[in-house]
Amino acid sequence: MIRRRRVAGQNMTFDWVFALILGVTSVATAALSLALLPLVPRLGRAAKAARSDIDMVFLFDGEQLVDATPEARRFLAGGPSGLSDWHRLCALVGPRFPEFRDRIARLDRDGSTLMTEAGGRAQIFAKWLDGVVRLSLHLPEEERALDAPDPQSLAAMAAELTTLRDVVEAMPTPAWQEDEEGAVAWANSAYLGLVRQCQGEGTQLNWPLPALFSPPDEGGHAPHRDVIQTRDGAERWFDCVSVMADGARLRFALPADAAVRAETALRNFVQTLTKTFAELPIGLAVFNRARELVLFNPAMLDLFNLEPEFLTARPTLVAVLDRLRETRMMPEPKDYRTWREQIVRLERDAQNGVYADTWTLPSGHVYRVTGRPHPDGAVAFLFEDISAEMSLTRRFRGEIETGQAVIDSLDEAIAVFSGAGLLTMSNAAYAELWGEDPMLVMGTTDIAGATAIWQQNCMPEETGTAVELSRLIRQRKPWAGSMVHRDGRRLACRLRPVGGGAVLVGFRPDCLAPSIESPVSRAAG
Template identity: 65%
Template sequence: MDIDWGFALVLSGISLTSAVAAVFVLPFLPRRARNAAAETQGDMVLLFDGEHLVDATPDGRRFLAGGPKGLTDWQRFCALIVPRFPGFPERMERLPKDGSALLAEAGGEAQLTAVWLDGVIRLTLQMPRFSDPAGGLTDAQSLAALTAELETLRDVVEAMPTPAWQRDEKGGVAWANSAYLDIVRGRHDDGQIVWPLPVLFSQDQGETGSPRRQAIDIGAERDRWFDCVSVETHGASLHFALPADATVRAETALRNFVQTLTKTFAELPIGLAVFNRTRELVLFNPAMSDLFNLEPEFLTGRPTLLNLLDRLRETRMMPEPKNFRSWREQILRLERDACDGVYSDTWTLPGGQVYRVTGRPHPDGAVAFLFEDISTEMSMTRRFRSEIETGQAVIDSLPEAMVVFSSAGILTLSNSAYAELWGEDPRLVMGTTDIADATAQWRAQCLPSPSEAGAELPRRIRQREAWSCELVRRDGQRLDCHLKPIAGGCMLVEFRPSARTEASDTPAVSRASSG
């Protein structure tokens, strides 16, 4: 009896010791050993033979179906797993040697187990169960809503017309959408895609959130332009490439147009200065520096309109103002009239140069000023005016009445003796009297002649014939009229007092002769 009780006590001690050992040792056993018999209901199992999926659980097939389209089974699985399990490609390369691998999700509770089975890879993805705040499992409706939302987000990303991708810690492409994959296919003649995906865009993306323009080769000897934007979210780096081909073409066309205008403006002798809406100099040509002796460094420094005019006033390259108040009023009038498109002035500089200044409004509140050196033109105008005045004074000093008709038959020149003889100075209405008007005035003040010399005058003048005749004024004065063709198709008509002595009782007689 004593032996039996002792034996029972020994058995009880062994059982108690085993239970305690199990309680303390079980947590330290590998998870793989504890789950070696079978996976839980939420696990996904997939078997891969190279790039091909051999078999998978229903959950595993649904999971794989959410990967990017157009890839092999293995590439789609990598595209889904790499963003969540860093180091997955490296561990898979060593799997034939290691035999197995266990990876933990970055920032999550999922685990991925890989086993090498004579060339076949067995992957087990253990996903955490969704729980509500009370600790229970989530209901089927909430799970269905989350699944539907996930599918919607996947569809949106895949349907995006712009490339989107995610990079891993080493800078490789861990995930990409269909638009990115289409570019990868276009760069290969056979349209094949290899994994890991090539990096199409450079690592330097600029500051987060700020776009950086970049061109990539898409084959067929042409490039495509994109504005790349990087976004950091939940420790991951997401990148987006917005197409910028149309913008680049527009900018190129605008740049070429501006270069053409710049080359054209550079050859112009007229100074051009364009000020923006804040009145800063944004465009000028070399003539500005030549006309006003301004340094290119000053012009390229984007001076304001007031600063430029101050510099011109200091260097005596604009009319000297009488006082500062009038100077300010002149500047205000210049800017106001230029905005209205009516500013035009002639600047006579202290050095003797004469500039014509014109202000014109431009779109968006800009103003353009044109500075033209008209010193030579003004000098020639003054010289011509002086020559004309001298010539007029010379013919005014002659005693004979003289008048000149242009080739078009317009009275263009006469002297004081002509105005005194016929009682009207055509210089007061220069350019409006023609041959018919002038000859009608002569005939009205003369007696009719038997030879109708007065009626012949208009025809003879128009035919530019050298001709002479005698006219008798109603006051009895006899005049010798001489027609002479001169240069430029003009006709000179000269009236001189006749040398003949008229008999007091003989009626006035006119004579005409060719000469």
């Protein structure tokens, strides 16, 4: 019994000791937890800061990328294509760190350098490691977390960005961005291809890219034309356009080779026409829709004795005609009303393309005036001096009239047939003998028609002679004979070839030449 009590007392003592130890341990744990509880947020922020301070790290040996963190490689993938990794990085960080190239250039002397973004918190730390450059690019957490989109929006933005990038890269026209100093800060593939054409296909491209085009006018955004020369000596023409977007200058170069060739061909054509018009003896005057003189050649000055100052002042058609009337260089109208009606008719007929007139001037000169319509309501007038032509025509007409008067004075009836067999000349005695007016039948009567008239007006037994004359005229053989007219007169006939393939046929009363009987009988056989 006593032994059992002792054991029970020992067990109670052990329970109290165990409970005491457990309580002290719990109190200590609670106290330690209360002491460490304020530090928990700080540790979380420190861990978060540690995670946000992970930089993008690049290792470059010259311009070759040796190693980079995954985030750094993703960053490089967003740079312009067609460039080396180093120049792609320069293109990405250059706009945010303008002094990047200069600081890197002297890194082998400085050993290390720290660059801070102008107007921002991004930083680049560069260190020289025995020829290898270690770059650490730090972007602040605010840039990553500020207005972070949801995954769906982020995917849509990424797809749109990819599409826009593909569109810009596939553009056939060069496009590039310039900084404040005019240096190229970004360029698309077409611009890079143009740089290769200028520098050579095998040339390694360096950043910044060369500026191929001249800078635009100060403060001007108007398109201007520029030309560059490729390595093979060919000239490429472009219409350059500049726009401002978010403080940056975007420039586009639209190919203009076809337009330049067309303009050059048009300019050469106009020069050729100008030289041709300048050498033409025919005066040319072109009036536009408003009837203002827009084009004339030097012959206008010579034909009408006009002053160059008057014509270059773009006078109207009425003003030009008034000046010609005042200087007596056009036919004098009867009165002012007739003059105005003449101007209206001239303009109307020229617009319809039917105006043609001959001006006989008081000085004796004769001008042929022709009006022709031109596109867009314009009208062109041609003034040709035909004084020499008219003088020659008058002289020829006078000679023809004189010759006609001479053969009309002959008693012998004469008819001349051309080589084509047409009656081209006859005299009054021929018309009186055969009853046919030569002025009415000249050029329309042929040999068959003439011999038919002769047969009708001769005795029936003389029909064979008229038919024989038709054959002899076509053969152009000399002949002499006789035939009897219906009125009983015997006619002595002769046929003689003359110049130009023509044949002369003559008829006269046989009683006027009695000595011709013997040769006629000999010719007749």
